[in-house]
Amino acid sequence: MSTPLLIAALFVFGTIIGSFLNVCIVRLPKNTSIVFPASHCPSCGCSIRFYDNIPLLSYILLAGRCRSCKAPISLRYFIVELLMGVLSAVLFVHFGFSLVFVLCFVFTAALVVITFIDLQHQIIPDRISLPGIPLCFLCSFALPWNSWLDSLLGMLIGGGVLYVFALGYYLLTKKEGMGGGDIKMLAMIGAFLGWKGALASLMLAAVAGSLVGIVLIALKGKNFKYAVPFGPFLALGALCALLYGESLIGWYLSIGAR
Numbered sequence: 001m002s003t004p005l006l007i008a009a010l011f012v013f014g015t016i017i018g019s020f021l022n023v024c025i026v027r028l029p030k031n032t033s034i035v036f037p038a039s040h041c042p043s044c045g046c047s048i049r050f051y052d053n054i055p056l057l058s059y060i061l062l063a064g065r066c067r068s069c070k071a072p073i074s075l076r077y078f079i080v081e082l083l084m085g086v087l088s089a090v091l092f093v094h095f096g097f098s099l100v101f102v103l104c105f106v107f108t109a110a111l112v113v114i115t116f117i118d119l120q121h122q123i124i125p126d127r128i129s130l131p132g133i134p135l136c137f138l139c140s141f142a143l144p145w146n147s148w149l150d151s152l153l154g155m156l157i158g159g160g161v162l163y164v165f166a167l168g169y170y171l172l173t174k175k176e177g178m179g180g181g182d183i184k185m186l187a188m189i190g191a192f193l194g195w196k197g198a199l200a201s202l203m204l205a206a207v208a209g210s211l212v213g214i215v216l217i218a219l220k221g222k223n224f225k226y227a228v229p230f231g232p233f234l235a236l237g238a239l240c241a242l243l244y245g246e247s248l249i250g251w252y253l254s255i256g257a258r
Helices: 003-030 057-061 075-095 099-121 126-139 148-173 180-220 231-256
Strands: none
Touching (some): 099 180, 126 148, 126 180, 180 231
16 A cells, blocks of 8 residues: 555544544543443434444534434534544654554544543543553553653653642642642653653643633633643643654754753
8 A cells, every 4th residue: 555545544544533532532521431332412312323423524414413403513523533533644654654653643542532521621531641651651662762761750750740830839829720630641641752751741731831821811811810721731742742852852952052
């Protein structure tokens, strides 16, 4: 199979996985099974027919509405499917068809689920982050950029830095400024990307979060106490560190050396 056809096939595969991730996004916060029952309309409970469950295409043909009750279907379903299709293709172009690609794809899928759950519910499910930490550590034995020691340090430093920030904020204000979910998530990221990747992810997340916070204040009049989920920014930072981490670190060190 030629490279363009393989990229197209992996894009389609990514959209299929994205369809499953939508199920996870809906059900994990409810602590219900992600397998049973079968997909159904959240409004009328009608089972979704197989031809209405084709990623991207079905949403377009149904104009974003349930075939049975005509209730609107969240645009999130389409966005997650499209996002996973694009990310699947990007990861293949970056890593080639290899074990590293497979591991990075699974890691990225976990980040996508965390992002959309945190955006909607402002929680990061332990069912992803807690098993994700040891699993990402095991991945270090197959990842070219990460030794088991780098992974262990990434886990400890990633989670430890956020824990110190959260503890310091609480001691100063007597209020919780960061949830435990963010700490466990960065520990998982550090286990996969190593300590340099963990710090790069945190720095990128802090910059992105600050920019979005400033925009919200300017456009909507939110004050500095307005809660913005940090998980999506950590996920974005981790994805950037995964794809461009060494380049970003080299660029940052070159600035410091001037």
